[in-house]
Amino acid sequence: MSLWEFANPVKFMALSGKVLPWVIGLCALTLIPGMIWGFFFTPEAANFGNSVKIIYIHVPSAMMAINIWVMMLVTSLIWIVRRHHVSVRAAKAAALIGVTMTVIALITGAIWGQPMWGTYWAWDPRLTSFLILFLFYLGYMALWAAIDNPDTAADLTSVLCIVGSVFAVLSRYAVNFWNQGLHQGASLSLDKEEHVSNVYYQPLLLCIAGFILLFVALVLIRTRTELRLVRLHRLDVRERMKDA
Amino acid sequence: MIALLVRDLRLAMRAGGGFGLGLAFFLIVSTLVPFGVGPEAAILSRIAPGILWVGALLACLLSLDRIFQLDFEDGSLDLLATAPIPMEGIVAVKALAHWLVTGLPLTLAAPVLGTLMNLESPGHYWIFITLLIGTPALSMIGAFGAALTVGLKRGGLLLSLLVLPLYIPTLIFGAEAATRGTAGLSASTPLLMMAGITAGSIALLPFAAAAALRVNLR
Numbered sequence: 001m002s003l004w005e006f007a008n009p010v011k012f013m014a015l016s017g018k019v020l021p022w023v024i025g026l027c028a029l030t031l032i033p034g035m036i037w038g039f040f041f042t043p044e045a046a047n048f049g050n051s052v053k054i055i056y057i058h059v060p061s062a063m064m065a066i067n068i069w070v071m072m073l074v075t076s077l078i079w080i081v082r083r084h085h086v087s088v089r090a091a092k093a094a095a096l097i098g099v100t101m102t103v104i105a106l107i108t109g110a111i112w113g114q115p116m117w118g119t120y121w122a123w124d125p126r127l128t129s130f131l132i133l134f135l136f137y138l139g140y141m142a143l144w145a146a147i148d149n150p151d152t153a154a155d156l157t158s159v160l161c162i163v164g165s166v167f168a169v170l171s172r173y174a175v176n177f178w179n180q181g182l183h184q185g186a187s188l189s190l191d192k193e194e195h196v197s198n199v200y201y202q203p204l205l206l207c208i209a210g211f212i213l214l215f216v217a218l219v220l221i222r223t224r225t226e227l228r229l230v231r232l233h234r235l236d237v238r239e240r241m242k243d244a
Numbered sequence: 245m246i247a248l249l250v251r252d253l254r255l256a257m258r259a260g261g262g263f264g265l266g267l268a269f270f271l272i273v274s275t276l277v278p279f280g281v282g283p284e285a286a287i288l289s290r291i292a293p294g295i296l297w298v299g300a301l302l303a304c305l306l307s308l309d310r311i312f313q314l315d316f317e318d319g320s321l322d323l324l325a326t327a328p329i330p331m332e333g334i335v336a337v338k339a340l341a342h343w344l345v346t347g348l349p350l351t352l353a354a355p356v357l358g359t360l361m362n363l364e365s366p367g368h369y370w371i372f373i374t375l376l377i378g379t380p381a382l383s384m385i386g387a388f389g390a391a392l393t394v395g396l397k398r399g400g401l402l403l404s405l406l407v408l409p410l411y412i413p414t415l416i417f418g419a420e421a422a423t424r425g426t427a428g429l430s431a432s433t434p435l436l437m438m439a440g441i442t443a444g445s446i447a448l449l450p451f452a453a454a455a456a457l458r459v460n461l462r
Contacts, residue, residue, distance in 0.1 A: 170413040
């Protein structure tokens with residue numbers, strides 16, 4: 001069994017159909033206890049009060065927003081290099097989830113920022129980069145929506161994703177240079193000692209795992225839908241050819 | 245390649261080419277901003293470099309869909325694709341032609357329009373230098389966006405949605421360099437960063453744009 005075998009949509013459909021219920025189950029097993037633990041069984045933080053609990057949505061969604069773009073970059077490259085038909089559909093499926101995660105991160109951040117920083121929005125580097133990331137997602141999805149032929153759309157969006165990634169990274173550093181930040185630095189990592197106290201850290205890890213599994217489940221569902229859409233498109237074209 | 249450049253320039257200069265359009269748009273934007281923010285000299289001179297940069301960027305955007313669209317419609321792009329020069333060369337030449345008829349006039353006009361905006365005295369020099377270095381990147385990135393959307397019926401709006409996010413780093417460094425230079429601070433870091441973006445765009449984006457054009461001509 002290799003990755004390339006699943007370029008055949010039939011094989012991918014068979015396997016993903018079997019895997020999907022397990023992923024959904026695991027997701028429910030991590031996300032629901034993680035959220036309940038985080039929201040109801042952690043103490044209030046000294047300076048933040050109850051507002052600290054938004055961390056369980058804000059941090060995982062922000063992490064996913066960035067990592068989903070990276071995943072789209074990898075799958076787009078695989079499409080360009082090897083014409084892996086499932087790969088590019090997965091990139092398209094991931095874009096919608098990625099843009100949703102970006103919006104969730106921006107909105108939860110704004111809700112938290114109002115009581116804590118006294119403002120919903122500041123032109124802080126992290127906030128600004130997320131807004132820019134949101135624009136990149138929008139452009140990518142708009143290009144998908146504008147082109148009828150699935151293969152042309154796949155090629156063009158893949159090229160856009162690769163070029164966009166370079167410019168997204170450039171924007172990140174340009175924005176850093178442009179304005180000083182209000183947002184705190186990274187507050188957790190796997191290998192360093194310094195991160196938020198364990199009381200918050202453990203449920204947060206559970207929530208992050210839950211978000212990752214949620215993403216995998218959603219991306220599988222949407223990829224399956226996309227593959228069926230391509231099939232429908234092909235059938236449609238064939239029917240019209242017959243009539244003509 | 246030189247023949248192609250001369251042809252593109254001639255087409256742009258003659259009637260219907262929209263040669264002066266970007267320039268007129270730039271002038272109108274610079275006229276409208278004082279109406280919007282009020283005529284106080286202090287505010288205007290503070291925001292002048294940024295406004296001139298945004299205005300130049302939008303004026304550049306206005307003419308992007310002309311880079312490939314007309315040639316695509318009348319079939320000359322297909323002929324160019326079979327010509328003995330590589331697609332990357334065609335893209336580069338077309339971006340250069342776009343810069344010569346849009347970016348360069350904008351660069352030359354910007355210091356004059358800066359006077360309208362109460363730009364301080366070293367500012368004229370800085371806005372000229374930053375636009376001179378930055379506008380080639382705008383044309384090249386725009387040519388890439390135009391190559392992506394060339395086959396589409398309503399590509400214009402989509403083109404701006406695709407291209408404007410890609411313009412962000414150039415705009416940040418360009419406007420920052422112009423602002424710092426005008427204020428008398430050292431502007432070499434943003435200036436060099438912007439020059440890097442321009443050089444990188446010219447070196448790499450023709451390949452991406454040519455790949456997109458090949459897909460669209462399939």
